[in-house]
Amino acid sequence: MDVRQMIESITREVLQSMKIPQEKKPKWLFIFCDSTAHEPFADQFIALQNHGICHDLLFLDGETSSWLGMHRIECGGAGKIIATDEYAPAPLELPKEYDGIVIPEIDLDNAARVAAGLKGTIKAEVIFSALVLGKPVLVGEDVPGIKRSDRRCLKTLTLPLPYQKLFLRHVNDMKELGIEFAAQKELAASIIRKSRAIRQAAELAIPLPDAAGMQPADAKLITADWVQSQSDFPDSALVLRQGAIVSPLALDLLKEKGVKVHYVR
Structure with missing residues (x-):
């Protein structure tokens, strides 16, 4: 080995051994209905970054499949969970890696599943896992209760009144389970407050x-x-x-x- 290469190698090892371990930053997982639903939240992502809070984005392309980075995650319903590649976690495993879960928009179907303790969709399974693990779950409260895809297909923005009442009942049941609701524009502020409280609780x-x-x-x-x-x-x-x-x-x-x-x- 050349003397220069040997000195460079030794120097690199010394510098690596002198690295001071960095404080672990809180990280939250956002679950969006599709790959364009995150765009209105760009400013909130900046606010999180400025407060030292990391985040990942999970994009749903169906009720039982989603994308986290390059990994496709699928769930085939209650009792059957599929990770389509060896590096993709199952939906139930996702909350283990995060300090909290954020779902900016929830619909009648998923709200009903969560309130009844059922699985079968990505959102329902992630929420179930997070609550069991004691992780905070934050959901947008100013939502119509009808899926983005259904709004585009049916050309309507709201549920009929009977369905609206049913959706609100499910929302109240979700609150009793420990799920927190906040206005979509206030999600980042809620995450910052929650992360600060979690850090204080861990320290004290x-x-x-x-x-x-x-x-x-x-x-x-x-x-x-x-x-x-x-x-x-x-x-x-x-x-x-x-x-x-x-x-x-x-x-x-x-x-x-x-x-x-x-x-x-």
Whole structure:
């Protein structure tokens, strides 16, 4: 081996060994109805990037098939799952790799499946898996409940009133399952808040036995004004339920008071 090549090889190995491990960034999965449905969300993707949040896009080309990058993912219904190539994950496996799932638009069929605990479509299986794994699921709330393909085929934008009522009932059932809804234009902001809360919970979480007898605060958003309004913090601790958000100013104020923040389920 040439001396220069040997020195270059040794230098490269030394530099690689000196690499500082980077903090893992949160990553969310967006599931879109087709390959053009993501275009109105370009600005929101920029906002996520600016806040250090990664995302992947999953495009559906049918109820039981979709594309994630170059990999085709298929599900053949309840009890039958097919990954068409060796590198493509099954729908149930997808949420394992993400901090949360985002479905900007859901329709009557998928809402009914999710509310009833049924599978058989990509969206239904991914949502089921995410909820079982305790991953957050965020769904657009300002949607008509009728598929994009059905709107184009039937030349209509809304469901008939009886179907609208049925869709709303399914939406309420989905909320009871723990699925969160937000306006489509606010999805990025919701992801940023949720990712911040998840990071805070991971940094400050304490084992549940250690929190025995400690009553979590009812507030979902802790602000500086809220902190100042509290006369006392027992044991110099503030216990919050997972999902509660502490503003940066409130966190600084709590540190000044010597109050530690803990999260419990």
